Amino acid sequence: MKKKWFTIGGIFTVITVMFSFFLITQLKVVSGMDTRNDKTIVLQNKIWKFNFSAKLDPKSVNEKTVYVIDEKGQNQKVKVNVSKEGNSVIVEPPDGGYSLEAKYYTLHLSSDIKSALGKKLLSGKSQSFEVKDTLPSVKSKTALNELLLNRVKEEEKKHKTGFSISVKESSQESAAADKSGSNYSETNVQVQGIDEADTVKTDGSHIYQVVDEKVQIIKAAPSDKMTLESVLSFDHSFSPYQLFIYEDQLIILGNSYGKMPYPTQKEIAKIAIAPVHETTKAIIYNIENKQTPKKIREFEMEGSLLSSRLMNGKVYLIANKYPDVWILKDNPEIDIRPKYSDSLEKPGLQPVDFDHIQYFPGSSETNFTNIAVIDLDKPTEKISVSTYLGSGNNLYMSKNNLYIAVSNYYWFPHIDGKSEQPDTTVYKFNVDGMKVEFHSSSEVPGTVLNQFSMDEYAGYFRIATTKGYVWDDKRPSANNLYILDENLKQVGKLEDLARGERIYSARFMNDRIYIVTFRETDPLFVIDGKDPKNPKILGELKIPGFSNYLHPFDENHLIGFGYDTKVSGKGPGNQPIILTDGVKISLFDVSDMSNPKEKFTEIIGGRGTYSPLNHDHKALLFDKKKNLFAFPITVHQNKPNSEYESTFEFQGGFVYNIDLRTGFHLQTKLTHQDPQAPYEEWENQINRIIYIGNSLYALSPTKISSYDLNSYHQQGELSLKK
Structure with missing residues (x-):
């Protein structure tokens, strides 16, 4: 009897294993479909990207297997491509975008789509969508909470099945231009005319410094008679760490963690408003009298500070808020909106109006980006606050636009147990004084290193990314440059630079683009971006070490700041062990773009x-x-x-x-x-x-x-x- 049960059990195990193997090896759409709604809302320039569980047979992806029709059944002139990696289908909108006149559209993926091994899609898929010309607002608490809960449920479902989880983390004028308008140094910034907050600022007579949770104001001139004029102290709940100076105003930025203890889960269930963890605070002082600065305003909003800028007398604050979405499961009526406060208005934190909370259609993001604009020329005027359901981890700002980049992780099973490396979604916002309004969005392969990986020039947005894995010979990393037009539609690209390496620094200098990659040596790529539709590598220089910061010296010379390196034997997989040594400074001569030279170097210290x-x-x-x-x-x-x-x-x-x-x-x-x-x-x-x-x-x-x-x-x- 036991033997019989063992036999049945063995057969059942074999069948289970075979069925599991069948499911794993079958072609499936693992991300890109929005299954939360019958009709999802998208913008006119929506680019669909569907990730599959295996590499595709490109011949099976065509206008008959991937197509979009309107509610009348009329085919739309979309562009269908297979991604460079081979496991994604990209559907670009018609020229000029989808028409707003159609009630809705439906995108179809036929079951005739095949993997490179000949496996067909298990079943055809369809995605219905409505098109809007602006971002939709959540309108009400019920709508916001339902939206968040649906996104949480969708992510939990994907996590349990192990297929797909989408997680989102955390005009280039030479900023090295001579400071001809002043006789004191200014903060080294990326874009000339747009200031960035720092721990130290000077106005030419005084120095302002953040030290040990305080801000010191020092009379610096004459230099042999320096005096400490005043020290600004703060409540223990506020941690200052950055400053701006504008005329007779000192703007202190920092994080505030609140004075109230965090409530328990039972206490949360009883209250109607979600608890506040962290806020970004700006405190503005009038410093006409340096010995007795006068506080004139306090502003704070929920979230941690992503970045800030000061341009034309206006401070732009961008903060990421990560709400406790789990609260909604126990209390779906709780008010989870981001909050802000202004000392010149109502006391205490006030929630953002529902009409001012917009969301990015098709995103599974449950975090918020809060953007505030403070007019320092009108210090008593109302502060502009806008909120978007979606957050980012890198920011670039030009004179007219603000760009937020966020990494998108699509996890799904591979036979080798590894996941796809993330891509990057870029959100573009128009900046016009106090107005910061969403303009468009796009996705590019790979991830950005930092703000210097992005740039805007002559109406085009340029972005450098790394895709893949360093030291992985099966899926080696590659580095890319993408050029997008004013609507963030890709017009030019360079791909597969320095396979097996990653970007360590980038610098955009008008028509010239410089990218440094590294694994064993430091290739400096010199790229001509004069024709945005056809960027070209003109020169490449391979040297020991790498530069993780590039600074323009003049039009034909570039300073690299980074590390010297050396190879120290072999490691796992017979890969070389690379050790950083001393700090390395390089002066690059790029007057002949086709023949860049490391003209001089300086090595400081050792390991x-x-x-x-x-x-x-x-x-x-x-x-x-x-x-x-x-x-x-x-x-x-x-x-x-x-x-x-x-x-x-x-x-x-x-x-x-x-x-x-x-x-x-x-x-x-x-x-x-x-x-x-x-x-x-x-x-x-x-x-x-x-x-x-x-x-x-x-x-x-x-x-x-x-x-x-x-x-x-x-x-x-x-x-x-x-």
Whole structure:
């Protein structure tokens, strides 16, 4: 009897395994379909992308197997392509976009679509959609909560089946242009004329610095008589970390974590409003009198600060809010809207109007992007606040537009157990004074490194991405450049640059585009972007090490800041082990774009040497007229006869001159460290270097020192210790 049951059980197991294998190997649509609604809402320029569980037979993807019809059954002139990777179908809209006159459209995927191995789609699929010319608003609490719950349920369903989970994380003028309008340094920014918040600012007479949860205001001129004018302290719930200066106003940005303890789940079920975790706060002071600054306004909105900009007297704050969507399961009537407060209006946090909450059709995003605009020229005017259901992790801003990039992860099973690497959705917003309005969106393959991977020039948006996996020979990474028109429709591209490597830095300089990739060596690609429809690689330079920040010196020269590297034996899979060594500065000559040259290099220290400039462009002081190239740095030296160990040597600032004929020339080293200290002292760590007039200033948490810019002799020192 037992043997019989074992036999039956064995047969059942075999059948189960065979059936499971059949399901896994059959061709399926694993993401791209919106199954939450009978008719999803999309914009006129919607590009559909359907991911399949295997590579496709491109011959099976055509106008007969993939097509769009309107409610009258009339075929639409869409463009159908198979992605470069081979496992996705991309459906582009007709020229000019879908017509608004049709009541609805239906997109069909035929069961005749086949995998490269000949497996047919299990069953045909269809997607009905309505087209709108603007983003829809949620209109009501019921509509918002239903939208969020549907998205949560859809993601849970996909997660349980193991097929698809979509998760979304967290005009290029040379910003190196001479500061001809002022005699003091400004924050090193990406786009000239658009300021970025930093920990240190100066207005030419005073220095403003965020230190240890406080903001210090220092009278800096004359440099030999520096004085601490005032210190702004804050409630323990507020953490300041960035500043703007505009005329006689000091804008302090930071995070606030609230004064109320977080409620329990039972307490949440009883209340009608979702609890607040974190807010982005802006505090504005009138600083005509530096000794007694006057607070004139406080503004805060829910979410963590993604980024900020200051342009033409207006501060733009962009924050990501991650709501507790799980609350809706137990209390579907709770008000989960983002909240904000303004000290010049009602006291306390107020929810954003439902009519001001828009959502991106087709997205499964449950996070919010909150955008606030503050007019500093009219400090008592109403602050503009808008909210979008959807968030991003990188931001680029031009004079007329704001772009938010978000990574889209599509997880589904592969035989090798790996998942697809994410792509990037870009949301474009028009900026017109106090108005920030959604314009269009698009998706490009791969992910961006940082804000310098994006740029706008002559009406076109350019973006550099990496797709795939470094050190994976089966699915090696590749690097790409995409050029999109004003409606974010792709018009040009370069793909498959430096396979097996990833982007470490990028810089767009009008018609010229520079991209640095790395795995074992540092290829610098020089790209001609004069024709946006046909960008061309004109030159490539392979050198040891890599640059993770590129800075324009002039039209024909580029400064690279990064690391020297060396190969140290072989690792798993016989892959080389790459070790970073000292910090490396390079001066590239790109006057002949087809033959770029590393004209000069400078190596600082050994293993463990690092600078904030490796990851934060605002740490650089560059002024071409004054021939200044300065940055904070911590120097370690390699330990003799040791592969990995190093010893601390120096922390402070290095100040260079750059000569196109002779290269880098170290002028001086500035430090606040105790020369006898065997390790780096955090409280004496120089973090920023600025200049005012003919004086150079080095700033650390406990001290400011000043130096003559010609001789570098010390002029003064101010202790900031309590």
